[in-house]
Amino acid sequence: MIPQNFIKAIASEHRISSAELEVLSLAMEGESVATMAANLHISEDAVRKRLSEVYQKFQIEGRGPVKLTKLQQRLIRKYQEQAELSTLLAQANHLNLQSSSQPTQTHNYLDWDSAPDVSVFYDRSQELAILNDWIVNQRCRLISLIGIGGIGKTALGVKIAQQIQEQFDYLIWRSLYQAPSLDQLLTDIIQILHPQGEKHQINSLNYKISWLITHFKTHRCLIILDGLENLLLPKELVGTYTQGYENYGQFFRRFGEENSKSCILITSREQVREISFLEGETSPVRSLKIAGLGENAKLLLKEKKLSGQGNWQSLIEIYGGNPLLLKLAATTIQEVFDGNVSDFLDATLFPRNVTNFVRGMLNRLSDLELKILIEIANQSQPILLKDLITSLVNISGGDIISAVVSLRQRSLVEKSANGFIVSPVVREVALS
Numbered sequence: 001m002i003p004q005n006f007i008k009a010i011a012s013e014h015r016i017s018s019a020e021l022e023v024l025s026l027a028m029e030g031e032s033v034a035t036m037a038a039n040l041h042i043s044e045d046a047v048r049k050r051l052s053e054v055y056q057k058f059q060i061e062g063r064g065p066v067k068l069t070k071l072q073q074r075l076i077r078k079y080q081e082q083a084e085l086s087t088l089l090a091q092a093n094h095l096n097l098q099s100s101s102q103p104t105q106t107h108n109y110l111d112w113d114s115a116p117d118v119s120v121f122y123d124r125s126q127e128l129a130i131l132n133d134w135i136v137n138q139r140c141r142l143i144s145l146i147g148i149g150g151i152g153k154t155a156l157g158v159k160i161a162q163q164i165q166e167q168f169d170y171l172i173w174r175s176l177y178q179a180p181s182l183d184q185l186l187t188d189i190i191q192i193l194h195p196q197g198e199k200h201q202i203n204s205l206n207y208k209i210s211w212l213i214t215h216f217k218t219h220r221c222l223i224i225l226d227g228l229e230n231l232l233l234p235k236e237l238v239g240t241y242t243q244g245y246e247n248y249g250q251f252f253r254r255f256g257e258e259n260s261k262s263c264i265l266i267t268s269r270e271q272v273r274e275i276s277f278l279e280g281e282t283s284p285v286r287s288l289k290i291a292g293l294g295e296n297a298k299l300l301l302k303e304k305k306l307s308g309q310g311n312w313q314s315l316i317e318i319y320g321g322n323p324l325l326l327k328l329a330a331t332t333i334q335e336v337f338d339g340n341v342s343d344f345l346d347a348t349l350f351p352r353n354v355t356n357f358v359r360g361m362l363n364r365l366s367d368l369e370l371k372i373l374i375e376i377a378n379q380s381q382p383i384l385l386k387d388l389i390t391s392l393v394n395i396s397g398g399d400i401i402s403a404v405v406s407l408r409q410r411s412l413v414e415k416s417a418n419g420f421i422v423s424p425v426v427r428e429v430a431l432s
Contacts, residue, residue: 292321
């Protein structure tokens with residue numbers, strides 16, 4: 001028998017009226033339409049009408065008695081899931097009480113999974129200092145590292161996590177490159193955080209989210225999710241989830257809005273809308289846009305044993321200090337130009353392995369974004385937004401603004417004091 005207070009609560013969630021609730025309560029007790037009509041002193045047609053409203057609000061399909069059976073099964077299942085969740089939370093709270101009564105001891109669970117080796121790391125002291133302050137001092141709970149492909153987001157995520165891992169009870173690194181469903185991801189994390197709960201399987205995704213957020217409030221956990229762009233839809237404006245992955249957005253929004261002792265760190269080539277909406281200077285939700293290595297890129301070129309040091313700075317500027325693109329170029333410089341940067345720059349700027357990588361990013365753009373990117377790339381000087389709108393007479397100003405924002409959040413368009421520009425390598429591919 002399902003308790004009446006549970007039926008009332010779930011009825012309220014589905015906006016069931018008091019008259020419909022009377023019928024729903026009797027239906028859950030297994031009463032027939034005739035018995036319900038007699039008990040409520042209404043006609044059987046009135047009972048059926050109220051039941052029909054209930055079915056619609058619960059989105060129950062079918063005909064005749066089948067609909068009532070489906071409704072009963074659904075409510076029973078939801079009640080069982082809530083009971084299982086309550087049991088798990090009670091166990092977790094009991095373990096918390098037990099641990100709090102024991103002498104304090106350091107305990108860290110580290111699961112690095114497929115995180116890459118960053119033993120070779122080019123100085124990012126400023127970014128590391130910012131992230132350390134946000135995570136350790138300001139206790140931010142949701143942070144995204146955003147930047148163009150190859151810029152070093154993953155390496156930075158590993159490095160900051162290594163530096164602050166002792167601050168957390170649990171550290172879990174997970175790659176999103178294989179696009180796991182949210183249900184798969186949360187099941188995996190819950191099994192790590194609560195292995196003793198294996199006998200109490202939670203089937204509902206909403207309850208998994210609720211359990212995890214409750215756990216994050218009582219334990220200090222650092223979860224790193226690498227490569228969020230793999231869950232996003234190409235050929236659309238930035239931050240649009242692929243069908244079936246929209247619930248990631250719901251999870252991020254709930255985690256960003258609710259109090260927590262924990263932190264989720266995301267790396268992505270594209271910003272997602274939930275973080276854009278929640279982030280702010282004093283908010284516990286933040287974004288850090290990752291730029292090129294700048295002067296520190298010379299350490300990379302030195303490691304690759306390149307010569308022609310007088311032209312190193314030019315090479316770095318042309319490639320925007322992007323470590324992956326510089327490594328790709330360095331391969332060509334070594335194989336074809338005997339490591340001499342000067343000879344490489346005299347002969348070519350962008351070998352095929354570089355342009356293929358950049359073209360892969362541009363292939364994800366919507367038609368509107370690509371058209372605007374090409375328009376900006378065609379300019380010999382930075383272009384102001386008003387001039388961009390004037391030049392694209394067949395596109396509304398609102399659509400142009402949305403597309404420019406999207407390109408900025410993909411790190412494919414840069415903004416200078418004089419207007420919008422693209423990097424030399426993006427220009428090369430866009431106009432080819």
